[in-house]
Amino acid sequence: METVRVFFCAAALALSAANAKAQILIGQSADMSGPVAASVKETILGSQLVIDHVNAQGGIHGEKIEVIRLDDGLDPKRSAENSRVLIEEKKVVALLLNRGTPNALAVIPLLDKSGTPLIGPSTGAMSLHKPLQKHVFNVRSTYQREAEKAVQHLHTVGMQRIAVVQADDSFGKDAMEGAMKGFDKAGLKPVVLALADRNKPDYAAIVPKLAAANAQAVLWIGSGTAVTEGVKALRATGSAAQVITLSNNAASGFIKELGSASGGVVVMQVLPSERGLAHPLVKEASDLAKAKGDIELSPALLEGFVATKVMVEALRRAGPKPTRAKLLAVLNDLRYDPGGGLEVSYSPQDHSGIDYVDLSIISGGRFKR
Structure with a gap:
C-alpha cells in the first residue's frame, strides 16, 4: 500500500522545533494510481492550495494541518482498510475528499463507529444525502x-x-x-x-x-x-x-x-466556471495558484478547494485542539459562504451542502460554458 504524506509548512515563518505546535491530522483515501487518478490529483492540488495558505498564516489556533493520504486505486475494499488505518491508528480528526460512490459507502460503518466526520466526499451519490448519513457532510450537488x-x-x-x-x-x-x-x-x-x-x-x-x-x-x-x-x-x-x-x-x-x-x-x-475570474471564489483560487507557480485551475481543482475551505472553517469554529466530537457539533450547525454566495448549509437533518449544477462543452482543450 502506497502512503503519501503531505506536509504543508510555510518557509517564511521558519518556526523552530521548540515553538512548533501539535498538528491537526486529516486523512484521505482516494485513487492516486488507477482510472480516476488524473482527476484526484487535481482535486488534491486544490485542497493543497487552501491548506498551504492556512499553514503559512500560522495554522488554525496555532496548529498546522497535516494531511495523510493513502492510495486506494478506486477499490472499495482498499478504501475501507485505508480509512480504518487513518481513523484507528493515525487518529485523524476527520476524513476529507474520499473519492468514489462505492468507496464512500464502504467507509460509512467506520465513520459511524468512531464518530469521524467525512467532509466533501468527491461523489454526488444520492445515497450520501438520503437517507441522512450523520457523519457525511457533502459539499457538491448530486x-x-x-x-x-x-x-x-x-x-x-x-x-x-x-x-x-x-x-x-x-x-x-x-x-x-x-x-x-x-x-x-x-x-x-x-x-x-x-x-x-x-x-x-x-x-x-x-x-x-x-x-x-x-x-x-x-x-x-x-x-x-x-x-x-x-x-x-x-x-x-x-x-x-x-x-x-x-x-x-x-x-x-x-x-x-x-x-x-x-x-x-x-x-x-457543480461549481462556477474556473475561468470566471469575476467570481470571488475563483479569483481567490486563481491568486493562490499563481503564487504557487504554473498551476492551471480546473473544475476538479475547485472542488478540492471548496471542500477544504469548508473543513478549515469548521476547524476554526471548533476551537483549539479540535476533536471529532467538537468538529461534528460545528458541522451540524454550519452556515458558511466559501465565496460568491455559494452558501454551504448543514443541519442535523440535512448534510447536502451546495446545490449548484451547470454544464460545459470541451472546445480547444478547455471547458467552455
Missing part, C-alpha cells in the same frame, strides 16, 4: 440532479434518440435514477441502455449497440478512462453522436486522456 439536467438539455436542443452507457455499480445505478427522471419529463426512453464494467468496459460489445441504434446522443455514466476509452472507440466507428458525461469527469486530465476525441464532449459541472 449525480441524480446532474443526470436529469443532462437529459433535459439534450431534449431541449432537439435530441430524440438518446442512448445511455451506465457503469454497473452503485454510482451508475444512482445516476441512472436521475437520468430516468429526465427521460420521463421529456416523454422519451433510452434507445440503448448498456451496462459497463466499472473499470474494464467491454467496448467491443457496447459501441456496436450505440452505432446500430443510430443514437444522436450518448449519456456516458462512468469514470475516467472507462469513459475516455469508450468515447475514442465510439468515434472510431465514425459516430458523431453528442457525448455528455457527469461532473466526476470534470478535470483537465479527462480532456488530455480524450485527446483528439475531446472536442464537443459535454461535461456537467
Whole structure:
C-alpha cells in the first residue's frame, strides 16, 4: 500500500522545533494510481492550495494541518482498510475528499463507529444525502440532479434518440435514477441502455449497440478512462453522436486522456466556471495558484478547494485542539459562504451542502460554458 504524506509548512515563518505546535491530522483515501487518478490529483492540488495558505498564516489556533493520504486505486475494499488505518491508528480528526460512490459507502460503518466526520466526499451519490448519513457532510450537488439536467438539455436542443452507457455499480445505478427522471419529463426512453464494467468496459460489445441504434446522443455514466476509452472507440466507428458525461469527469486530465476525441464532449459541472475570474471564489483560487507557480485551475481543482475551505472553517469554529466530537457539533450547525454566495448549509437533518449544477462543452482543450 502506497502512503503519501503531505506536509504543508510555510518557509517564511521558519518556526523552530521548540515553538512548533501539535498538528491537526486529516486523512484521505482516494485513487492516486488507477482510472480516476488524473482527476484526484487535481482535486488534491486544490485542497493543497487552501491548506498551504492556512499553514503559512500560522495554522488554525496555532496548529498546522497535516494531511495523510493513502492510495486506494478506486477499490472499495482498499478504501475501507485505508480509512480504518487513518481513523484507528493515525487518529485523524476527520476524513476529507474520499473519492468514489462505492468507496464512500464502504467507509460509512467506520465513520459511524468512531464518530469521524467525512467532509466533501468527491461523489454526488444520492445515497450520501438520503437517507441522512450523520457523519457525511457533502459539499457538491448530486449525480441524480446532474443526470436529469443532462437529459433535459439534450431534449431541449432537439435530441430524440438518446442512448445511455451506465457503469454497473452503485454510482451508475444512482445516476441512472436521475437520468430516468429526465427521460420521463421529456416523454422519451433510452434507445440503448448498456451496462459497463466499472473499470474494464467491454467496448467491443457496447459501441456496436450505440452505432446500430443510430443514437444522436450518448449519456456516458462512468469514470475516467472507462469513459475516455469508450468515447475514442465510439468515434472510431465514425459516430458523431453528442457525448455528455457527469461532473466526476470534470478535470483537465479527462480532456488530455480524450485527446483528439475531446472536442464537443459535454461535461456537467457543480461549481462556477474556473475561468470566471469575476467570481470571488475563483479569483481567490486563481491568486493562490499563481503564487504557487504554473498551476492551471480546473473544475476538479475547485472542488478540492471548496471542500477544504469548508473543513478549515469548521476547524476554526471548533476551537483549539479540535476533536471529532467538537468538529461534528460545528458541522451540524454550519452556515458558511466559501465565496460568491455559494452558501454551504448543514443541519442535523440535512448534510447536502451546495446545490449548484451547470454544464460545459470541451472546445480547444478547455471547458467552455
